[in-house]
Amino acid sequence: MFAPRTAAWPLVALFTAGYLAPYLLPTTVGRLDSGLPLSATQAGALGSALLLSSAAAGFVLASRVDRIGARALARVGLTLAVLGYGIAALTGSVPAVVLGALIGGFGSGTATTVAATGIAAQPDPHRTTTVGLLGVSALAGAVYLAVPHLGPGHGQPLAAIALTALAVWPLTGRLPVRTAAAHSPLGGTRLPHRRSGAVLAATMLCWSLAQNALWGVSGRIGLSQAHLTEATVGAVFAVALGAGLLGVTVAGAVGPRFGRAVPVGAGTAVIAGCIVLSASATGLGSFATGEIAWNLLYPVVLSYVIGLAACLDPRGRWAVLVGSASSLGTAAGPLTGSVLSAQAGFPVMGAVLAVGLLVIAVPMAVVASRAGRWGLVTPRGGAAHQHCPAPLSGRETAPDVATAA
Template sequence: MTETPRDPWIPREPASLVIGAIAAQVIGGLVPQMSPFVIAGLMAGLSLSERDSGLVVSAEFLTLAATAIAIAPVLPRLSYRRVGLVAAALTLLAQGASTFSASWTSLVLLRSLAGVGEGALYAVSLSIVASHCRNPDRVYGYFQVVWALGSAGLFAVGGEVTAAFAHRGILGLIAGVTLALAPLLFLVPDVRAKTGSGTLVASAQASPMLCVMTLASIVVYVAASAAIYAFSAPLGERAGLDTSAVGYALTVSTLVGLAGAGAATALNVRWGRAIPISGFCIGFMLVVLALCFWRNPAAYVIALGGSVVVYYFSMPYLLGLAAALDRSGRWAAAAGSAYLIGFAAGPLVAGAVIVAAGYAGLAAVCVAFTLAAWGLAMAVNRGVTTSSRCPHSSRAEA
C-alpha cells in the first residue's frame, strides 16, 4: 500500500509547531514516564506504603486521562496556544506546591490538580499534530525519538535526585523540566482547527464504532506493554541479573529504542499501516515469550532491548491511526487518554496474573492482548482506507 497524499490545504509541518507540540507532549507525559521514581521517592521521603504511594500516582494518572478525553471534543474549537499556556501554568503551580507538601491528602489533591494541566497538554500535543500536519505519523515518530533520548538522561538524573532528596528531589526535577520547557509552548500556533476552504482542517468524522475500536486497540496494546515494563526488574532477576544490572539494561535499552523511533519516523506510512502494525505485534509477542520463558541473562538483555525498540516503533502508528479518523484532531487527543489508561492498567493486570498463574500466565495474557489489539487495529485500518478511497470523502489516509 502506498501513501495517499493528505489534503493540499494542510501545510507541511513548520518546525515551530513541531517543537511546541513536542514540548507539550513531554510536559504532559513526564510523570507517567518517571512514575517509578515518584513512587520510590514518596516511600522514602514520607514513609508511605506501596499502596499509598501508588494511590498518589494513580490519582494523577486518572485526572490526566480524564482531562485528555474530556477536552478532546472541544479542543479543536479552542486556541491551542492559550490552552497550552494555561495548562502549563496550572501544572507548574500544582507541581511546585506538591514539592513542599508533607501530607498524603494534600499530595493527592495537588498531584490530581497537576494531572488536569498535564492531561490538557497531552491532548494539545496530539490534537495539533493531527489537525495541522500533513503527515502525523512522522511527527509522532519525532515524539518517540525525543522520549528515547530524553528518558536516558532523565532516568539517570532521576535516580540520583531521588536517592539524595527522596520525593522532593524527583518532584522538583519534574517541576524544573516543566519550567524549562514551558516557554516553548509559545511556539504552538494561536489557531483553532477550523473547517472550510482555505483553512487548515477538513473535518471528516469516522464512524463511532471505528473510533471506539481504535481507542480499545490502544488501551489493550499499551496495557500489555506496560505489564512487561512494570515487571522488567523481576524478570531480570529471574534471568540471573541483580537490580543494578537491570537498571543499566533499562538505560541501554532506552537508547537502543532510538532505532525503533527512527525506523517509524523514516518509514512512516510508505508501506501503509497494515504491514508495520502486523510487524510490531509479531515482534512484541516474540520478546514477551523470550522474557517470560528464557532464563538467560544475555537473552534477557536482548529481549528487553527488543521490547523497547518495538514499543517506540509502534506508538506512532497507533496514534497516527487515531489521527486518520478525524482531521480536527479530536480522536487523536482522545487516543492520549486511551494510552494513559492502558499504561495505568498494565501493572495491575500483570500483578494479578502473576499471582494467579505465574510468568507463563503473564506471557499468555500479553500475547492474547496483542492479538486482540492487532485485530482491532486491522479492522480500523481497513475502514479508514476504504473511507479515504471514497470519492465523496474529504479524508485521505495519512
C-alpha cells in the same frame, strides 16, 4: 492559526514537558514504593491515577484549545505541573503526594494536548512529533542515569518533571494567543466502518493496558527479581528508550508501503514474547534483552495502529475514539501490573499479559487487512494516501487524540 515556523520549537518543548511523566513511570512508581509507606499495589494505583488525570485533561480540552488559546492553556498546564509535581516531590505526606500527582498529571495532559493540537497544524507533523520524541527520550534517559546518584526518596523523578515544566514555561510566549475555532471531529455524518472501528478501539484499550502494565513494574522486576542495582536498571531503560527512537525512525521511513496487517498483527505477537522474557528475567542479560526489544517494537506497532485508525475515517473521528480508548488502557496499566505481580508474581503477570496480546493480535490484524482491501492503505504516492497518512507514534497515545482532532 498556529504559525508553523515560529511555533515548532515551543511545541516540541511543550511536548517533552508533557510526555516526561509517563516516560518516567517505572522509576516514579518504584520510588513511591520505597520512599513512602505505600505497598507496591498502592504505588501502582497512584501511577495509574496520575496517568488517568493526564488522560482526562486530553478528553476535556482537546476540542477547546482553539477557543481558550494555546498560550494561556499551555501556561495553565505547565503551572499545574510545576505546582503538583513540586508539592508531591517535597512532601512526605501520602495524601499530599496523591493530590500533587493528580494535579501534576492534569497539567501534563494539558501540555500534551496543546502541543499535539499545534503539531497537527505543522507542515510536517510526523517530523515534529519525531523531534519531540527524541527530546523526551533523551531527557528521560538522562534522568534514569542521574536519579540513582541523587540519593534515596520518592521526590527526584517528580522534581525532574516539575523542573522541566518550569524551564519550558518561558517558551510559551511564542505560542498564539488564540486560534480559529476548530471543527469538531466527532460531529456530523455517520461514522464509516463502524464495526472495524469499534473492534480496533476495544483491542487498543487492551493493547495499551498490557504495555503499561509491564512498563509500570519494570523497575521492580529489575531490582527485586533480576537483582540489579538501580543504576544498572536506569542504564537499561536509557538504552531501551534509545531503541525506541530507532523504532520511531524506522516506522516513519517505511511508512505504509508494506501495509499494516503484518506490522500490527505480527508485531503485537513478538511484543508478547518480549513481555514474557522481561517479566521472567532473573539477570541482566534477559532483563536487558526483553526491555530493549520491547521498547524497539512498541512504537513501531503503535504508529501503525494510529495510522490505521486515521484510515478508517478521513475526518479523524475514529482516530479520536481509538486514541481515547488507548488512554484508558494506559491509565489502568500500572495498577493492573501491580495487582497481577503482587498476587501471582512477575512471570505469571507476563504470561497473562502475553496471552491477552496474542488474543487481540488476531482481530487487530483482520481490521488492518480489511483496510487494505478497501483501498485505504496504499504505497506512498497512491491516490488514497492523503486519507491514510504515514504513522505517528509515541509511548502515550492521549496526545494523538488531540492531533487527530
